[in-house]
Amino acid sequence: MNNFQVExxxxxxxxxxxxxxxxxxxxxxxxxLFFRNDYNTLGQQSLPFYSGTSNSLLQLITASSLYWGFKHxxxxxxxxxxxxxxxxxxxxxxxxxxxxxxxxxxxxxxx
Numbered sequence: 001m002n003n004f005q006v007e008x009x010x011x012x013x014x015x016x017x018x019x020x021x022x023x024x025x026x027x028x029x030x031x032x033l034f035f036r037n038d039y040n041t042l043g044q045q046s047l048p049f050y051s052g053t054s055n056s057l058l059q060l061i062t063a064s065s066l067y068w069g070f071k072h073x074x075x076x077x078x079x080x081x082x083x084x085x086x087x088x089x090x091x092x093x094x095x096x097x098x099x100x101x102x103x104x105x106x107x108x109x110x111x
Contacts, residue, residue: 039045085091 085095
């Protein structure tokens with residue numbers, strides 16, 4: 001029986017580096033041809049977009065205010081979590097062991 005020779009499939013880092021540089025070069029060329037270059041980082045384009053208005057007062061809204069409804073909805077969950085974790089390293093380690101053990105039981109098919 002003939003042994004199939006695969007000498008041409010050796011890993012050549014220079015070949016793959018050349019392919020990577022070629023792909024980067026093609027992406028840069030395509031980007032220069034098709035993407036717009038009139039983006040102004042100092043003007044109105046770089047400001048946050050709030051539902052079609054560019055009011056400067058709306059730009060003072062923080063993320064906690066923006067997602068208030070979401071935080072209010074899952075507040076009960078966070079109260080339970082805060083009682084379980086009292087920022088003690090032993091608690092974090094205990095919960096890590098419990099979660100990993102549960103995952104192993106699920107993965108092995110016991111549960």
